Amino acid sequence: MNPRALPLSSPVFTILSGLIEERLGLFFSPQDSDILAEKISPRALERGFDSLLDYYYYLRYDAGAAEELEQLAEALVVNETYIGRELDQLTALVDVLLPPLLAERGQARIWSAACSTGEEPFTLAGMLNDRGLLPKVELLASDISQRVLAVAKAGKFSGRSLRSLPPASSRWLDYDGATARLKPELLRAVKFRQLNLNERESIQSMGKVDVILCRNVLIYFRDATIKTVAESFASVLNPGGYLLIGASESLLRFGASFRCEEHGGAFFYRKDPA
Ligand SMILES: C[S@@+](CC[C@H](N)C(=O)[O-])C[C@H]1O[C@@H](n2cnc3c(N)ncnc32)[C@H](O)[C@@H]1O
Structure with a gap:
């Protein structure tokens, strides 16, 4: 796992991935736990959180949560595309x-x-x-x-x-x-x-x-x-x-x-x- 990734325990993965799916539709299965931690951690650290549970509470309850979720979405989506696709x-x-x-x-x-x-x-x-x-x-x-x-x-x-x-x-x-x-x-x-x-x-x-x-x-x-x-x-x-x-x-x-x-x-x- 990337050393910059914060630890993501199974219970925190469950609530955090659940919140992401509820708001953004994006699904992460338990096998994707390390990938999710790597994608989220830079954003959480940048916002001053050194625990993904604290970041979850921020995303769930803070007044600025909607804006933060939009920022987080940038780290989670896959933007692959090209001219003439399909x-x-x-x-x-x-x-x-x-x-x-x-x-x-x-x-x-x-x-x-x-x-x-x-x-x-x-x-x-x-x-x-x-x-x-x-x-x-x-x-x-x-x-x-x-x-x-x-x-x-x-x-x-x-x-x-x-x-x-x-x-x-x-x-x-x-x-x-x-x-x-x-x-x-x-x-x-x-x-x-x-x-x-x-x-x-x-x-x-x-x-x-x-x-x-x-x-x-x-x-x-x-x-x-x-x-x-x-x-x-x-x-x-x-x-x-x-x-x-x-x-x-x-x-x-x-x-x-x-x-x-x-x-x-x-x-x-x-x-x-x-
Ligand atoms: C792989 S790209 C596909 C682009 C293009 N449609 C194509 O087929 O080449 C997927 C896009 O879906 C967007 N996306 C993911 N979740 C979304 C959501 N909940 N609402 C709107 N767009 C979303 C991503 O930001 C990304 O740009």
């Missing part, structure tokens, strides 16, 4: 699902609900722009982490963000050495905001949308949380709207609100059009 699904969305939806409604609202540093909504912005559809689509993006949102709003990418670029991305990016800068019209097209998916009222505050992308975040939640988040998504999706989740994720075991459809080799969850 592209088949995005291609089917813009080429197969969106045209009839736009023909029927004239415009659409699409929400990237755990957007990390922005590669996902910006990939979509580029694909929509290439097809002349961008003016008809309102692109919204959110994440729990203020840090990743600040990176997204800067629109500059390098390293692993660029590791699997689709050929079309040459139209979306300008290069300055190893750094790629997003074209200004694509940067302007995405509206970012901070939002915790574990808060039902925050999801409701998005208003009605036609498509939700919530890819590669449900893997960090347990079934009860996924079910609640999926139900909240269903309540803000317009009839016939689509929910996109990651290729390694599934909602099939929850039945009810969505039916699973395959388009262009990718899976989509559709709300009943009725």
Whole structure:
């Protein structure tokens, strides 16, 4: 174990991981105890705590707890993402699902609900722009982490963000050495905001949308949380709207609100059009 990690006893792990799941949705199993201690300890020490039990009491009861939990979330989340990730699904969305939806409604609202540093909504912005559809689509993006949102709003990418670029991305990016800068019209097209998916009222505050992308975040939640988040998504999706989740994720075991459809080799969850 990292020497900078504070000791985390089994009872304190139980209450601390329980609080994190209750507020942020993120699940840590007892096998993750050392990892959790390593992730939390720098933040606890920085706040002047040398015991994780004392830090737990602060997070649970102090007046500044909500703000501190937001800071702690920065240390707990995994922000891995890249331009062109799971592209088949995005291609089917813009080429197969969106045209009839736009023909029927004239415009659409699409929400990237755990957007990390922005590669996902910006990939979509580029694909929509290439097809002349961008003016008809309102692109919204959110994440729990203020840090990743600040990176997204800067629109500059390098390293692993660029590791699997689709050929079309040459139209979306300008290069300055190893750094790629997003074209200004694509940067302007995405509206970012901070939002915790574990808060039902925050999801409701998005208003009605036609498509939700919530890819590669449900893997960090347990079934009860996924079910609640999926139900909240269903309540803000317009009839016939689509929910996109990651290729390694599934909602099939929850039945009810969505039916699973395959388009262009990718899976989509559709709300009943009725
Ligand atoms: C692995 S990234 C996925 C990014 C992108 N959707 C993709 O597929 O490439 C997961 C993101 O979920 C965010 N996240 C984790 N828990 C969250 C929560 N409770 N509410 C909102 N965002 C959350 C993290 O901050 C992180 O940026």
